Amino acid sequence: MKYFMLIWAGLWRKKTRTILTMLSIVVAFLLFGLLQGINQGIKAGLSDTGNNRLWTTPRMSAVSSMPASLMDRMQTIKGVRNIADLSFFGGYFQDAKNALPAFSTHVDKLAVVYPELNITAAQIAAMKATRPGALIGRPLAKKYGWKVGDKIPVGTTIWTKDDDTNNWAFDIVGIFDPTSGFENSPLGSAFWINYDYWDEARKFDKHRVHQFIVQIDNPQQAAAISAQIDKLSENSPDETRTQTENAALQSRLKQFADINFIANSIVGAVMFTLLFLTANTMMQSVRERIPELAILKTLGFTSGTVSMLVLIESLMLCIFAAAFGLVLSAGLMRFTSAVLGPSTLLPIVVYFGLGIAVVLALISGLPPALRAQRLNIVDALAGR
Amino acid sequence: MSTLVSLKDVVKRYQRGKQSVEVLHGVNLSIEQGEFLALMGPSGSGKTTLLNLIAGLDQPTEGEVTVAGERIDRLSGSKLAKWRARHIGFVFQFYNLLPVLSAARNVEVPLLLTNLSSAQRKQNVRAVLELVGLADRATHKPGELSGGQQQRVSIARALVADPTLLVCDEPTGDLDRENAEEILKLLQMLNRQQGKTIIMVTHDPLAADHASRTLHVDKGRLIDAPARNAA
Numbered sequence A: 001m002k003y004f005m006l007i008w009a010g011l012w013r014k015k016t017r018t019i020l021t022m023l024s025i026v027v028a029f030l031l032f033g034l035l036q037g038i039n040q041g042i043k044a045g046l047s048d049t050g051n052n053r054l055w056t057t058p059r060m061s062a063v064s065s066m067p068a069s070l071m072d073r074m075q076t077i078k079g080v081r082n083i084a085d086l087s088f089f090g091g092y093f094q095d096a097k098n099a100l101p102a103f104s105t106h107v108d109k110l111a112v113v114y115p116e117l118n119i120t121a122a123q124i125a126a127m128k129a130t131r132p133g134a135l136i137g138r139p140l141a142k143k144y145g146w147k148v149g150d151k152i153p154v155g156t157t158i159w160t161k162d163d164d165t166n167n168w169a170f171d172i173v174g175i176f177d178p179t180s181g182f183e184n185s186p187l188g189s190a191f192w193i194n195y196d197y198w199d200e201a202r203k204f205d206k207h208r209v210h211q212f213i214v215q216i217d218n219p220q221q222a223a224a225i226s227a228q229i230d231k232l233s234e235n236s237p238d239e240t241r242t243q244t245e246n247a248a249l250q251s252r253l254k255q256f257a258d259i260n261f262i263a264n265s266i267v268g269a270v271m272f273t274l275l276f277l278t279a280n281t282m283m284q285s286v287r288e289r290i291p292e293l294a295i296l297k298t299l300g301f302t303s304g305t306v307s308m309l310v311l312i313e314s315l316m317l318c319i320f321a322a323a324f325g326l327v328l329s330a331g332l333m334r335f336t337s338a339v340l341g342p343s344t345l346l347p348i349v350v351y352f353g354l355g356i357a358v359v360l361a362l363i364s365g366l367p368p369a370l371r372a373q374r375l376n377i378v379d380a381l382a383g384r
Numbered sequence B: 001m002s003t004l005v006s007l008k009d010v011v012k013r014y015q016r017g018k019q020s021v022e023v024l025h026g027v028n029l030s031i032e033q034g035e036f037l038a039l040m041g042p043s044g045s046g047k048t049t050l051l052n053l054i055a056g057l058d059q060p061t062e063g064e065v066t067v068a069g070e071r072i073d074r075l076s077g078s079k080l081a082k083w084r085a086r087h088i089g090f091v092f093q094f095y096n097l098l099p100v101l102s103a104a105r106n107v108e109v110p111l112l113l114t115n116l117s118s119a120q121r122k123q124n125v126r127a128v129l130e131l132v133g134l135a136d137r138a139t140h141k142p143g144e145l146s147g148g149q150q151q152r153v154s155i156a157r158a159l160v161a162d163p164t165l166l167v168c169d170e171p172t173g174d175l176d177r178e179n180a181e182e183i184l185k186l187l188q189m190l191n192r193q194q195g196k197t198i199i200m201v202t203h204d205p206l207a208a209d210h211a212s213r214t215l216h217v218d219k220g221r222l223i224d225a226p227a228r229n230a231a
Helices: A004-011 A015-049 A070-075 A107-113 A121-129 A138-144 A195-201 A219-232 A245-256 A259-288 A290-299 A303-340 A347-374 A377-381 B047-054 B077-087 B103-113 B118-131 B147-159 B177-193
Strands: A053-058 A080-088 A102-105 A133-137 A151-155 A167-176 A191-194 A211-216 A240-244 B003-016 B019-032 B036-040 B062-067 B088-091 B165-169 B197-202 B213-218 B221-223
Touching (some): A004 B103, A015 A259, A015 A303, A015 A347, A070 A080, A070 A211, A070 A219, A080 A195, A102 A195, A107 A121, A107 A191, A107 A211, A121 A133, A121 A167, A133 A138, A138 A167, A219 A240, A240 A245, A290 B077, A290 B103, A303 A347, A303 B077, B003 B197, B019 B047, B019 B062, B019 B197, B019 B221, B036 B177, B047 B062, B077 B088, B077 B103, B088 B147, B103 B147, B118 B147, B147 B177, B165 B177, B177 B197
Parallel strands (some): A133 A167, B036 B213, B088 B165
Antiparallel strands (some): A080 A102
């Protein structure tokens, strides 16, 4: 501890260089924290949903449909507890750029399969009483400032009505408050409409749905039940593909991008670059201080102590900056969560980040520390 | 007076590339406790090498170096470092202060190697800065001090751990005559009033006049010199 003043003085010998190096490390660990936070958020979201829900979709394509009557046959399979249907309505509010996450469903069944949505009995009753009713998630209501009783005109380029128009309007009958983990999920902020009303009013693809969500008794039987469901439509024009919700979400995410791979690749590249940057800074710093280190040795500091001072300086530089970057990333996650989905900075990520910082410091600090250790006093004082 | 420094048949060779260069050729020297010895000689004569060997900064190729009763030519690198911290105070031509530390912090550096508490260290630093007349400049960094003041800080740093021996390599080489004279008087005072043994390498005969004995080094050998200076 008494050597702290020497380490601190060495660190701030060239203020601008130290600040710039620290900023690089801060930015790198900010990026690390954010990417890992998003990654962990997605993983946590996936595991939270569990494996007791299966998603059944048309095998051919995610935008295809399948007979709604399949639900009754699926319900006969042992181990299936409840089934809800879901069909994509899409649409937009006022302008095509205001896309709405609108889906048709049987709200009573949806509420059972997705208790996370916190849909109340009163809201279910209101939907049943109002055929063009809509039930919306709190985040969506906040976004547009909608309230119960509002009539919302919804445009669509897909779903033509029987009267050959595609102007739809829905009455908001309830606003549900999903659980915190579900708040930013597509279902938690969706615009739910009655399937029966929509199916009767649309001009084509009647009596068909886009997806079933199957709640099962035992997640361990997911594979067997999935196979039985898919067997129901085998060799028909409407073959299905059933998988657990987790697997389906992961597969959809991977269609978009392998977040884990991207996060690790970016962080890896940044850390690798940072290693050279920090090593260069430390080498340069030690090179400039050769006479000063020689003086410390002259005054009686052992080679081991001098090299340890250099190494601790490198550790301080990296750990302070990394910790600051991680704290900053935790702070920024409040804002990024709204845009990029739920993200969280788990303690394990913090420990891992600090671990990287230590390794970074040791690798970049070791060559200058060894140089300081091998320093010959007579040569250094003579400027050789 | 007892012998503080004793060199017997000391040879020093350096390897310069493939060539071995002998800088000191069998030097024998004895320095008494409380002496103020000036080592003079032309550039490349080996006087700084001799000083480095006495101060434990370098090891002889052959021969014995005994300082304060210890054969320092036999000590390992880390033991020699600890020995230097205990016994030697250094004063250099270009002061060699740490530029980012204040005068007081610079003076405190050798005390970091002792078991003194922070308060004791600060007390010692204050005392020694007063001794060299720089108590009012304690918080100034070297860049904010004149050459003479920096050399005083350097002397304070050399004295703070109360070393057995003060070695000074051209301590006035970078100073004007007025400042040089002040530094030499300070060294003389330390020798006479505090009983410090001082070995000073210098080119300057006027500086050497402040010493109690002057030896000349030429081509790696000690040349007989008058036994004692008048000063």
